[in-house]
Amino acid sequence: MRPESNIMFVPVNRPKLDGNEKKYLNECIDTGWISSDGPFVKKFEEKMSNALDREFGVAVSNGSVALELALQALDLKAGGEVIVPSFTIISCGNAIIKSGLKPIFIDCSKDDLNSTPKMIEDAISSKTVAIMVVHLYGHPCDMDKIESIAKNYNLKLIEDAAEMHGQYYKDRPCGSFGDVSTLSFYPNKHVTTGEGGMVLTNNKDLMEKIRFYMNLCFGKGDSRYLHYDIGSNYRFTNLQAAVGLAQVESLKKTVLRKREIGSLYNKGLSNIDYLKTPIEFLEYSENIYWVYPITINGDINFVKSFKSYLEDSGIGHRSFFTPLHLQPCYKNIIDQNNILPNCEELYKFGLYIPCGNGITDEEVDYVIKKIKKFNFK
Numbered sequence: 001m002r003p004e005s006n007i008m009f010v011p012v013n014r015p016k017l018d019g020n021e022k023k024y025l026n027e028c029i030d031t032g033w034i035s036s037d038g039p040f041v042k043k044f045e046e047k048m049s050n051a052l053d054r055e056f057g058v059a060v061s062n063g064s065v066a067l068e069l070a071l072q073a074l075d076l077k078a079g080g081e082v083i084v085p086s087f088t089i090i091s092c093g094n095a096i097i098k099s100g101l102k103p104i105f106i107d108c109s110k111d112d113l114n115s116t117p118k119m120i121e122d123a124i125s126s127k128t129v130a131i132m133v134v135h136l137y138g139h140p141c142d143m144d145k146i147e148s149i150a151k152n153y154n155l156k157l158i159e160d161a162a163e164m165h166g167q168y169y170k171d172r173p174c175g176s177f178g179d180v181s182t183l184s185f186y187p188n189k190h191v192t193t194g195e196g197g198m199v200l201t202n203n204k205d206l207m208e209k210i211r212f213y214m215n216l217c218f219g220k221g222d223s224r225y226l227h228y229d230i231g232s233n234y235r236f237t238n239l240q241a242a243v244g245l246a247q248v249e250s251l252k253k254t255v256l257r258k259r260e261i262g263s264l265y266n267k268g269l270s271n272i273d274y275l276k277t278p279i280e281f282l283e284y285s286e287n288i289y290w291v292y293p294i295t296i297n298g299d300i301n302f303v304k305s306f307k308s309y310l311e312d313s314g315i316g317h318r319s320f321f322t323p324l325h326l327q328p329c330y331k332n333i334i335d336q337n338n339i340l341p342n343c344e345e346l347y348k349f350g351l352y353i354p355c356g357n358g359i360t361d362e363e364v365d366y367v368i369k370k371i372k373k374f375n376f377k
């Protein structure tokens with residue numbers, strides 16, 4: 001027990017599963033429907049795609065394969081270039097490379113952490129086939145402008161909305177932009193199913209291709225075991241969908257709570273001179289604090305000392321993404337001499353602190369109090 005509080009450890013994320021999750025899961029067990037053929041899968045797909053203003057949603061095993069399926073279904077010209085932020089999860093770069101395409105990594109804004117329309121447009125070449133837009137940490141990208149760039153240059157637009165369930169760009173939900181959008185349902189996302197993901201589109205052909213590839217390209221009817229293409233098993237189970245359905249029912253509440261946590265931190269951590277807190281409002285959005293990112297104004301030793309202070313205080317934290325253009329696994333694939341100054345700085349000086357949906361006010365208060373007491377030695 002810590003002397004000044006009964007808090008032992010505040011994890012960087014704790015999911016909240018206090019709606020109909022248990023009830024729906026029990027239904028699966030009582031009825032024996034546990035595979036991907038169970039009724040919750042369709043219900044979850046419909047509920048989620050409706051909530052995000054999409055015609056079709058295909059639930060899959062996780063957000064990483066959702067990106068792979070999106071690219072596979074778009075059937076882009078081999079070797080074509082896909083513009084993608086460097087400041088994102090490895091899944092984005094991997095999906096592009098695995099699809100036989102070439103990632104063109106671009107920088108991001110130091111303020112809202114997203115790539116700007118100008119950064120995207122500047123990266124377009126005669127080989128560009130698509131833009132993969134990723135909304136990061138809490139605000140959407142500037143989608144009106146990005147949509148018109150995609151249209152003007154005749155490029156496919158893939159939207160990775162894994163961190164944005166329940167977020168809006170102006171009055172349009174994230175997950176509704178471009179040719180195809182993807183989601184993840186990992187436990188730190190606003191809708192979780194443990195593991196899981198979804199591909200969303202308004203295009204029926206695309207949806208059918210995604211369903212085909214995510215289920216081993218089975219044939220129809222009597223020809224079930226006749227396969228005309230090479231697919232994978234990326235199916236989603238009824239058990240996951242049971243949890244997911246309950247989670248979507250709570251989505252509005254989740255977003256309200258995330259904003260509440262965000263404003264508690266904003267208030268509590270303002271006026272600390274070495275620490276930059278996230279922007280609450282952009283002209284087109286209100287932050288939903290998928291995570292609560294802070295950047296440290298100090299040198300590397302300062303950051304190190306701050307992080308070990310958090311550890312000693314039992315406060316979970318996570319560094320920002322290591323930029324993809326610097327990843328050792330891409331060493332022989334891309335030219336790594338490219339300098340992208342903003343994301344290179346962010347990853348050295350940025351971290352995020354506990355902000356899961358399940359965090360209590362008391363825990364937030366503890367984190368704030370502790371951070372206020374930090375002294376660099």
Ligand SMILES: *Cc1c(COP(=O)(O)O)cnc(C)c1O
Binds near residue numbers: 064065089
């Ligand atoms: C979480 C996440 C993913 C990957 O999802 P998984 O379900 O963990 O595979 C993809 N893109 C972004 C932006 C994410 O945050």
